[in-house]
Structure formats: C-alpha cells, structure tokens
Amino acid sequence: MYFLYVGIFSALGGMTRYGVGLLLTGYTFPVATLVVNLVGCFLLAVVTQVVAANPKVPKELVAGMGTGFVGAFTTFSSFSVENIELLQAGQIGVAGLYIGISLIGGLAFAKLGYIFSAKWVGHRA
Template sequence: MYYVLLIFFGILGALARYSIELTLPTTPFPLATLFINLLGCFLLAFVVRFLIWLPRLSSKMVTAIGTGFVGSFTTFSTFALESSLLSRTDFLIATSYMIASLIGGLLACVLGYRLSKMLLIRFKEVLRHDH
C-alpha cells in the first residue's frame, strides 16, 4: 500500500509542478523553478513537523507525502541545469538565482517549520478545550 501512496502523491506533485510552470511567465530568470523549489522547501518542513503529529496519519503516510508529492514537485536537477546554462550567458542572473535558491530555500524551511509549530500549539490547545 505504501508504494501505491508514493506513486499517487508523486503523480500529484508532478502535476502541481507542471501546472505552476504553465501559469508563471517564462523569463531569462528561472522564476518558475525558483518558486516551485522554495514552495517545496516550505512544504517539506511543514509536512515533516506538522503532519507527523496528526493522530490519524501514519509515519508512512507522511513519508509518502513528503517523498512522493514534494519529491516530484521540486527538482534539484532543473535548478542545476538552469544555473549551468545561465552561468554561460549571464553570470549575474545565474549567481542571483543560485543565492536566491539557497538562502530562500533555507528561509522557506524555517518558515514552514515555525508555522507548523504554531499550528501544532493551537491544535493541542483546541484538543485540550474539547476534552
């Protein structure tokens, strides 16, 4: 069953990535890949921190979401290829893309982790008041 979930979430992640790529404008700066990868960093940190604490979700389900959805949603290989190609034509854009990806990815992870922590605190408070 785990592999079925992994495939299912992988398909959803790939479709979400493709949909976002279609909606964002094509520019010399790889905005779509940057946006997708930053969102993926946020989502993975959020998933790892928040979803694992939900009582009805198993750790395998959380792993399937993280690996399947986020893994197929984001892409390091596209980042590397775009960085390599950009560095041949416009070193400044390539450098800003790489820095934005690295620093933005780390900040997105911190934000996802902190937001999940805040929601967990609220979730636990609601559970305490309901009992």
C-alpha cells in the same frame, strides 16, 4: 502500500509543478523552478513537523506527502541545469543571484514552515 502512496502523490506533485511551470512562463529568470523549490521547502517543513509528528497519521501517508508530492513538486535537477545554461550564456550574475536566492530563500522558507507548524501544533520552532 508505501509505493502506492508515493506513486500517487508523486503524480500529483509532478502535475502541480508542471502547472506552475505553465503559469510562470515568459520570464528570462527561471521563476517557476525558484517558486516550486521555495514552496517545497516550506511544505516539507510543514509535513515534517505537523504530519510526521502526528502518531495518528499513517506512515504511508507521510511518505506519500513528503517523498511523493514534495519530492516530485520540487526539482534540484532543473535548478542545476538552468544554472549551467545561465553560466554558458555568460549570465554569471544572474546565475549567482539564482543560486543565492535559492539557497538563502530555501532555508528561510523551511524555517517559515517550522514557525507556521509550531504555531499550528503548539511546538517550539
């Protein structure tokens, strides 16, 4: 049953990421990948704190939402390849900015997800 949940949610996450990519085209900076990765950090924190912490939620659903949807929605591989392409094009500053925003922003968005979840379920972030 886990595979079914992960598979269905992966399809939804992948299609959502593809849609975001279509909406955010035409930039010289890899905006679409940055957006999905930052939003994914927030979502995984929420899934971890709200959904996974609720004993009434089936573990298959938790796996589907976390591993499936968020895993397919976010993309470390695209982030890595885009940075290699920026570096090969001599855009070292842009690559550094992208890496910095992704790392610091990812942690910040995850923390925001924890804060949001804590307010929602009444736990300390």
